Amino acid sequence: MSTESLPSLRWGIIGTGLIASWFVGDLQKNRPDRKADHIIAAVGASSLEKAKTFAEAKCPGKNPTTYGSYQEVYNDPNVDIIYIATPHAFHKESALAAMDAGKAVLCEKPMTINAKDAKDLAAKAKEKNVFLMEAVWTRFSPLVLKLEDLVHKEKAIGDVSRIFVDFGLDMNLGALPETSRLKNRDLGAGALLDIGIYTLTYGKILLDTGLGKNSKKPNVVSMQSLVGGIDYISTVILQYPETGAQAILTSSVYYKTAPEFLRIEGSLGTITVSGVATSSPKVIKITYKDAEKKDEVLEYPRDGFGFWYEADAVAVDIAAGKKEDDRMPLDETIYMLELMDSIRKTGGVVYPQDA
Ligand SMILES: NC(=O)C1=CN([C@@H]2O[C@H](COP(=O)(O)OP(=O)(O)OC[C@H]3O[C@@H](n4cnc5c(N)ncnc54)[C@H](OP(=O)(O)O)[C@@H]3O)[C@@H](O)[C@H]2O)C=CC1
Numbered sequence: 227m228s229t230e231s232l233p234s235l236r237w238g239i240i241g242t243g244l245i246a247s248w249f250v251g252d253l254q255k256n257r258p259d260r261k262a263d264h265i266i267a268a269v270g271a272s273s274l275e276k277a278k279t280f281a282e283a284k285c286p287g288k289n290p291t292t293y294g295s296y297q298e299v300y301n302d303p304n305v306d307i308i309y310i311a312t313p314h315a316f317h318k319e320s321a322l323a324a325m326d327a328g329k330a331v332l333c334e335k336p337m338t339i340n341a342k343d344a345k346d347l348a349a350k351a352k353e354k355n356v357f358l359m360e361a362v363w364t365r366f367s368p369l370v371l372k373l374e375d376l377v378h379k380e381k382a383i384g385d386v387s388r389i390f391v392d393f394g395l396d397m398n399l400g401a402l403p404e405t406s407r408l409k410n411r412d413l414g415a416g417a418l419l420d421i422g423i424y425t426l427t428y429g430k431i432l433l434d435t436g437l438g439k440n441s442k443k444p445n446v447v448s449m450q451s452l453v454g455g456i457d458y459i460s461t462v463i464l465q466y467p468e469t470g471a472q473a474i475l476t477s478s479v480y481y482k483t484a485p486e487f488l489r490i491e492g493s494l495g496t497i498t499v500s501g502v503a504t505s506s507p508k509v510i511k512i513t514y515k516d517a518e519k520k521d522e523v524l525e526y527p528r529d530g531f532g533f534w535y536e537a538d539a540v541a542v543d544i545a546a547g548k549k550e551d552d553r554m555p556l557d558e559t560i561y562m563l564e565l566m567d568s569i570r571k572t573g574g575v576v577y578p579q580d581a
């Protein structure tokens with residue numbers, strides 16, 4: 227296949243933890259169906275040694291430039307876009323600094339701790355005329371796109387009245403140090419911001435297709451269980467007023483979800499989705515009420531995590547001169563953070579950024 231016309235993006239990675247390693251691994255995969263070419267141009271870490279170790283281990287033979295600070299990555303003229311892969315509390319300052327240096331930004335989820343900070347980032351992106359997107363990778367998963375079509379376009383199970391989504395992980399927090407991003411409030415820990423965000427995203431995609439400010443806000447009932455000011459369990463019920471449909475969305479860092487993590491109930495049948503995690507869906511199953519109709523199973527196997535779908539979308543957007551992505555625009559990020567702000571207000575989870 228000729229790649230002459232494919233857009234190409236030179237990435238600067240900041241933070242060399244778990245997600246950065248998954249992301250660069252996916253970007254280096256040789257995919258015949260890719261929509262863009264991705265180059266890991268630079269890696270920045272809190273120490274040069276860390277950056278070098280990461281580059282050697284995770285980008286073998288690629289020799290990205292390595293830096294012992296994030297600012298040097300922002301300043302590198304051979305970098306087009308910064309991928310922010312640090313704990314939640316640091317996203318805002320990194321995104322601001324990267325955009326001030328004129329760089330496009332793909333920022334891990336949640337983009338910021340609250341909607342107020344996301345609005346500041348959106349304003350900065352506008353001021354600097356640069357691309358900015360929150361890396362909610364499930365929004366770009368082919369399975370999720372198909373799910374959306376099945377529900378909204380094909381109406382495969384008729385009118386949807388209710389969905390259940392759970393994202394639970396057994397994070398074994400007792401064994402983690404207090405400095406872990408998964409348990410430290412100053413780093414933005416908490417089930418809702420870390421994994422509940424995926425359940426809210428399914429709710430939004432399946433029960434309300436409007437993006438960002440075009441969307442009608444659902445009615446919200448929620449409850450959070452806290453330890454040390456952080457939610458370890460978050461349960462949210464959304465009711466979409468136009469249809470009356472409800473989303474029951476649960477997240478917990480105490481117990482791992484069963485493989486079948488999502489169920490959609492419609493007037494003609496049920497759709498379930500399963501996978502190794504709620505953020506990593508693999509199989510759709512459609513069961514019809516009509517006993518004459520056979521169940522359908524749609525499988526989405528892949529070699530890797532699938533972070534390339536969001537990366538390809540970003541590259542295509544930037545090549546087209548866009549400053550936001552249509553599926554994950556900034557209004558949508560702000561909308562989702564406003565929803566999480568309201569859930570936290572009820573639940574009592576307060577971060578330093580909320581002051
Ligand atoms: N899309 C997905 O499926 C996933 C997304 N994520 C998201 O990615 C982001 C990073 O998560 P993850 O990779 O698990 O995080 P890690 O804890 O693995 O840390 C990432 C990096 O952040 C820096 N860092 C970590 N702890 C601290 C600290 N206490 N003080 C200062 N810097 C710190 C370090 O950077 P350095 O290397 O420079 O020292 C570290 O390597 C989060 O926003 C998370 O929500 C995470 C996992 C999966």
Ligand SMILES: O=C1OC[C@@H](O)[C@H](O)[C@H]1O
Pocket residue numbers: 395420421503505
């Ligand atoms: O998909 C995920 O699984 C593990 C979480 O800690 C992470 O942040 C999330 O994105």
